[in-house]
Amino acid sequence: MSDKDKKDNKDRGYADQTKISHAGRQYAVHGMVNPGVYHASTITVPGLEDWFAGTTKYKYGRYGTPTLRALEESIAELEHGHGSCLYPSGLAAISSTLLILLKSGDHLLMTDSVYQPTRKFCEGILAGLGIETTYYDPLIGGDINTLIKENTKVIFLESPGSLTMEMQDVPAITKIARAKNVITVIDNTWGGGHYFKPLDFGCDISVQAGTKYIVGHSDVMLGTATTTKTLWDSYRHKYLLLGQHVGPDDVYLALRGLHTIDVRMERHMKNAKTVAEWLQDRDEVAEVMYPALPGTAGHEMWKRDYSGACGLFSIRFKNPVRDAIAAMIDNLSLFGIGASWGGFESLVIPFDPTTYRTATNWPHEGICLRFHIGLEAPEDLIDDLEAGFDRMNAF
Numbered sequence: 227m228s229d230k231d232k233k234d235n236k237d238r239g240y241a242d243q244t245k246i247s248h249a250g251r252q253y254a255v256h257g258m259v260n261p262g263v264y265h266a267s268t269i270t271v272p273g274l275e276d277w278f279a280g281t282t283k284y285k286y287g288r289y290g291t292p293t294l295r296a297l298e299e300s301i302a303e304l305e306h307g308h309g310s311c312l313y314p315s316g317l318a319a320i321s322s323t324l325l326i327l328l329k330s331g332d333h334l335l336m337t338d339s340v341y342q343p344t345r346k347f348c349e350g351i352l353a354g355l356g357i358e359t360t361y362y363d364p365l366i367g368g369d370i371n372t373l374i375k376e377n378t379k380v381i382f383l384e385s386p387g388s389l390t391m392e393m394q395d396v397p398a399i400t401k402i403a404r405a406k407n408v409i410t411v412i413d414n415t416w417g418g419g420h421y422f423k424p425l426d427f428g429c430d431i432s433v434q435a436g437t438k439y440i441v442g443h444s445d446v447m448l449g450t451a452t453t454t455k456t457l458w459d460s461y462r463h464k465y466l467l468l469g470q471h472v473g474p475d476d477v478y479l480a481l482r483g484l485h486t487i488d489v490r491m492e493r494h495m496k497n498a499k500t501v502a503e504w505l506q507d508r509d510e511v512a513e514v515m516y517p518a519l520p521g522t523a524g525h526e527m528w529k530r531d532y533s534g535a536c537g538l539f540s541i542r543f544k545n546p547v548r549d550a551i552a553a554m555i556d557n558l559s560l561f562g563i564g565a566s567w568g569g570f571e572s573l574v575i576p577f578d579p580t581t582y583r584t585a586t587n588w589p590h591e592g593i594c595l596r597f598h599i600g601l602e603a604p605e606d607l608i609d610d611l612e613a614g615f616d617r618m619n620a621f
């Protein structure tokens with residue numbers, strides 16, 4: 227930890243690990259260290275005046291219980307925000323946030339490296355509502371200025387980008403957005419809210435697929451949106467109008483996951499670095515896309531803005547022959563072929579950026595792979611991949 231981090235922690239009170247460890251404890255009762263799992267729709271009030279005044283802390287299940295408050299407040303603290311709203315999936319957090327912020331006639335700037343379902347939401351829902359989306363080069367930095375129009379309401383960032391891992395210059399973009407009164411929303415799933423604090427870098431809202439590192443065990447879908455103090459009242463009001471809600475058992479599991487995010491992410495990072503460095507030296511590999519590694523694209527920016535990295539990175543092949551890549555990944559023992567990430571297990575998926583990019587030209591041919599490095603021993607993962615490369619080369 228740098229001296230600056232130590233000082234920031236001191237100014238905020240306890241260190242992040244300490245806060246994460248004790249997160250939600252304010253809602254625990256009877257000496258227990260975890261809050262209860264309250265199953266509630268009906269919540270009664272003492273009398274008529276209380277009913278009309280609406281001032282009791284809990285009013286109805288959809289508006290939250292102590293279980294939900296414990297997680298909301300813990301996420302807000304993790305992300306250095308004023309408040310957080312919970313959603314039943316990461317995509318629900320993204321789509322609802324865009325619906326809350328945008329209206330007919332508005333213009334949205336969206337990074338070309340965004341998670342593909344976010345792109346599909348813009349095309350499939352926002353376009354029909356009369357909201358125009360322009361995709362921009364994730365590496366645009368301060369030149370985002372040139373794309374801001376009179377009706378530009380929101381700039382959406384995701385850093386590093388899904389699959390291709392471009393690091394965005396978040397402070398350069400948010401500086402311009404603030405000057406022009408444009409709201410910035412960032413998909414902060416890769417940093418888990420733990421290794422990157424977008425609100426400290428000028429973002430207005432940080433959304434996450436809590437499904438990934440917050441839950442951390444591949445068993446719950448969850449979304450979070452954390453806002454600044456300025457946006458909180460209007461955001462929360464509209465969030466409640468949308469009727470979003472997460473069941474208490476899922477909320478409890480997410481809070482349980484959150485308590486260990488520091489140790490889990492640290493190990494994911496260590497394992498991923500070991501495997502990614504090994505891949506960097508393989509003849510078959512043209513590029514490792516993992517900004518935490520020296521010599522990779524975006525490394526300097528990652529070092530400037532992040533305090534760590536997760537276990538997710540991608541690679542590009544020198545000779546991407548589809549059937550040879552299939553021979554490699556179809557028979558891996560420890561890597562499943564599957565979406566999602568952030569759990570304890572290693573995963574791999576194939577992707578081809580040329581099939582979905584619109585604002586930027588992906589200059590390379592063929593299939594790439596995205597790996598999630600789990601908590602297995604990295605030597606075992608490397609052995610598995612080495613056997614995969616043997617199958618690839620024998621093809």
Ligand SMILES: *Cc1c(COP(=O)(O)O)cnc(C)c1O
Nearest residue numbers: 315316317341413415435437448
């Ligand atoms: C998985 C993911 C989402 C969506 O989260 P879900 O919980 O699966 O809906 C959003 N953004 C990124 C970057 C993701 O990886």
